[in-house]
Structures are given as structure tokens and as C-alpha cells.
Amino acid sequence: MKETIGERLERSGVSRRDFGIFCGKLMVAAPFGLAITNSLSVDAVAAEVAAARRPSIIWLQMQDCTGCTETLLRPSEPDLATLLFDVISLDYHETVMAPSGHDAELALKDAMEQNKGKYVLVVEGSIPTKDNGQYLRLAGQPGIQVLHDVAKDSAAVIAMGSCASWGGIGSSAPNPTGAVGVDSLIESKPIVNIPGCPPNPYTLLAVVLQYARTGTLPALDSLKRPKFAYDRLIHDHCPRRAHFDAGRFAKEFGDDGHRQGWCLYRLGCKGPVTHAACSTRNFNEVVDAWPIGVGHPCFGCTEQKVAWTLPLHQTADIEYPVPPSQYPPIYAEHAGVSPIATGVGGLVGGALVGAGIIASRKLSESAPSNDGQE
Numbered sequence: 392m393k394e395t396i397g398e399r400l401e402r403s404g405v406s407r408r409d410f411g412i413f414c415g416k417l418m419v420a421a422p423f424g425l426a427i428t429n430s431l432s433v434d435a436v437a438a439e440v441a442a443a444r445r446p447s448i449i450w451l452q453m454q455d456c457t458g459c460t461e462t463l464l465r466p467s468e469p470d471l472a473t474l475l476f477d478v479i480s481l482d483y484h485e486t487v488m489a490p491s492g493h494d495a496e497l498a499l500k501d502a503m504e505q506n507k508g509k510y511v512l513v514v515e516g517s518i519p520t521k522d523n524g525q526y527l528r529l530a531g532q533p534g535i536q537v538l539h540d541v542a543k544d545s546a547a548v549i550a551m552g553s554c555a556s557w558g559g560i561g562s563s564a565p566n567p568t569g570a571v572g573v574d575s576l577i578e579s580k581p582i583v584n585i586p587g588c589p590p591n592p593y594t595l596l597a598v599v600l601q602y603a604r605t606g607t608l609p610a611l612d613s614l615k616r617p618k619f620a621y622d623r624l625i626h627d628h629c630p631r632r633a634h635f636d637a638g639r640f641a642k643e644f645g646d647d648g649h650r651q652g653w654c655l656y657r658l659g660c661k662g663p664v665t666h667a668a669c670s671t672r673n674f675n676e677v678v679d680a681w682p683i684g685v686g687h688p689c690f691g692c693t694e695q696k697v698a699w700t701l702p703l704h705q706t707a708d709i710e711y712p713v714p715p716s717q718y719p720p721i722y723a724e725h726a727g728v729s730p731i732a733t734g735v736g737g738l739v740g741g742a743l744v745g746a747g748i749i750a751s752r753k754l755s756e757s758a759p760s761n762d763g764q765e
Contacts, residue, residue, distance in 0.1 A: 396603075397441025399477045413478075414440055443604035445477075447510040449502055449541060450484040450551075453534050454527055454561045454570055455516025459552040460486050462589040465675045479599060482510070496530050503544055511599055512545040512580075514538065514573050517554040517561040521569030538576065547581045547602060548573060551595060553692050553699075556584040556614075563699040574615060581608055584615040588692035591672055594620045614695060616666070625662040625689055626709075628670040631655065635663075644686075655683060659704035661691030 400410055414436040464471050475481045482502035490498050519526040524533030542548055550556045550573040561570035574582045585594055598617055601609055609617040626632065634654040641649035642657055662683065669681045682689050691697030701707060
């Protein structure tokens, strides 16, 4: 039986401080990803993680760009060596493993036999289904066949990235390979979709560690995404949201509004219809290392019917473009006010406030200076 994460870290000489930093980052990335009922302190998270057995991970790569693997390599706490050798047991991964050829095939077979029914299968990339899967072959076998063979004895399957979740760019029309996501092919196993191009690696770690500790998967939404990471729209916490509410939109790349950080909705930003945590959880642990942070509209890569379906710079229909007309009462109950009346009241109130500001400016300009004299 694999040793616990805490035992492995202690044997490897990982300091308690570094482990605490890692657990703190897990809390930011996935505050409800671990089964902690009494406390959300770093110590509580650390105790849960340390008690978990190192989970066996088998990682298959299908039609992909390796971007999801790259995101796995980017966290600094834990660094790559600690992640692979102490936190999880990455028993098979074509890109980062040392063996190749027949040795790699043997490593996959051994990992499946030694952890039968217990390993977590992570799939990166879309799966081609046309022409008997001839567009992707692994060790001489169609990729779709390898997927079924490895998924058969897994405990759960995680679709890492938008390609594995929905089919991604490979499934865009005319979809010559018949690319699909994992959940279109695997029905007998629990499946978690972690879409993104690429997704945040801490989301994956939180899902895997929760399963390792409790044998359960996090609560999922209707698209099988973990609610803790995909429960809110990017728009809800976008740093440019105030400009949206004020009606300040960049109209062209490089115009005055764009340079001043105004809202990018008119340039095709899909943030108002995209569920993801990009606006609150730094990607690759770098502030503003995401599309909107560098001045480009959100692409909507975590949504099945947005990215690779809507043109990049086409505006998306917003379900809730403005705050609701009524809010839950915080004072005594009273008769509701119609949206029209609210709008008229807002116009009148705005006019009065504007008039007051102008009047105060005129008064201040006309008031004589007393130079400190009474």
C-alpha cells in the first residue's frame, strides 16, 4: 500500500513551511475541494492532505497540444519534483516519464495491474472517432481503444482541459477526425470535466486529493465541472466589471478605452457567459496571466457551446446584462417598484446628483478666498 502524503513528504525532507504554502494555495484554488467540515484553516487542510494516500495517476494524451501537461509543470508550490514523487504517484505519462517504446508500454501495464480499480485516469486531448480511430494510434492501437482499455479498471476519469472535456478545437467544424470528449465515450465510470485551455492545475490537484482522502469526487454542475471552480461567471469578479456597469467599452484594440482598461465586451469578450475562476485565482501563480489581464477578450474556453463555436470577436448574448430590478429586502417589507419606475427614478436621481455637483463646483469657484482669516 502506498504511504501517505505526509509520510512521503517527511521522508523526503520537505519542510512543514513549504507544505503549508502548498496547502494554502490549494485553499485559494479549491476552498471546498477537500472534505473539511470543521475548519478551513491551513492546518486543517494540511492535516487532510497529509493523511491521504498518494494517489496513482495514469495520464493519457490524445489529440492535444500538451498545454494541459505544461500547466501541470508550472506550480512552484509544490515544485515539479515534489508533485510527482511526493504528492501524487504519476505512474504513466508519455511526456514526463523516462521510459519510451516497449518500456513505456510495460510501465502502463504494470501501473494498471498494481493499482487495479484504484488509479485515477487523467485524459488530455480530444479523442478521434472517425475511420476506426486511425487519426491517432498509441503503441499501434487506435487511441479510442487505448482509452477504453485503461478506463475499464480505473476508479474515476478526469478530462483535463477543454479538448478532453468537449472535443476542443479538434471538434470545430468540419471536425475531420470526429473528435469528441471523454464523456461521449465512457459511461461506466465517474467522470469529472476540468475544462480550460489550459485549466488551473490546482483544480486538478484538489479533485485528485479529495478522491485520495475520502474516496469521493467534488460536487459537479450539469456539465460535470467541479462547482468549487466553475460556480461563478468570470464577469462577476472581472477587474473591468465597473467599466461594464458604467457603460465604458473599448471599441478597438489600442484605442483610448482599451489603453485605460475599459470593458472588452464590445471586442467579443465572453466573460459574461463563461464559468471559470480566472478572474480570482491567478494562473501559473502570476497576476494578470490570463486573457483579460493582458488586454484580450475572454475566449470562453470553459464553456461547451462558446469557445470554438462562436467567432472569437463576436459578442455573446448576456443572460443578466444588468443587476436585477429588485433585491431581497433588508428593511421592512413594502410594495415592489416596477423596473420602469426604478429606471425613471434613477434618471431623476442622476440628474439631481449631477446638478448638485455642478452647483457645488460653481459655488467653490465663486467663493472668495479668506486666506485663513475669519
